[in-house]
């Protein structure tokens with residue numbers, strides 16, 4: 357069983373270490389990375405550590421925006437929608453402005469992503485059809501690099517490609533080999549409502565493209581043949597029926 361849900365052994369978890377101060381390093385995704393196995397990852401409560409670290413990073417930001425004064429003191433882990441929920445196929449609407457509600461949603465999405473654990477999450481995956489994604493592709497042992505994006509738009513894509521076995525928090529236990537452009541330039545509004553543009557490569561480039569697909573109702577299974585896709589959808593429909601009894 358992969359460590360996909362919130363830590364089930366909190367009483368055995370090491371106490372989270374206070375994070376070192378981190379600069380303004382930007383960083384990104386959802387299941388873009390193959391989910392780590394318990395054997396490959398020491399069992400410490402990463403979600404708690406990351407949430408605390410993220411909170412510290414946001415608190416260290418200059419309070420130049422009204423949104424910054426409203427850093428949510430209590431972040432919440434939200435339920436993640438999974439197949440075959442048709443909400444996942446909705447096209448998300450642009451955010452009008454980054455207000456307190458959007459900031460709170462970004463914070464809750466980061467908490468939810470770290471708890472899963474995943475490296476990216478789109479708002480539609482928690483049932484909110486807004487063009488918001490959060491990402492953090494830092495490796496274990498590295499300081500967290502949370503990125504929150506509102507209204508992200510791809511400005512440019514690299515000419516070379518990168519192959520990655522992608523997973524998705526909304527399609528548990530499914531992996532799909534996907535070839536995508538190896539670099540991506542994306543423009544977005546950050547958590548302060550300020551326009552940013554970053555060029556990403558590696559896992560971050562993959563993760564950004566994966567999350568932006570969610571905003572248009574696209575899923576990793578859309579990269580499969582129709583036959584394979586239908587088999588997976590049928591499996592999730594059956595699981596859903598059995599869960600409902």
Ligand code: ZN
Pocket residue numbers: 386387523524525526566570
């Ligand atoms: Zn996904």
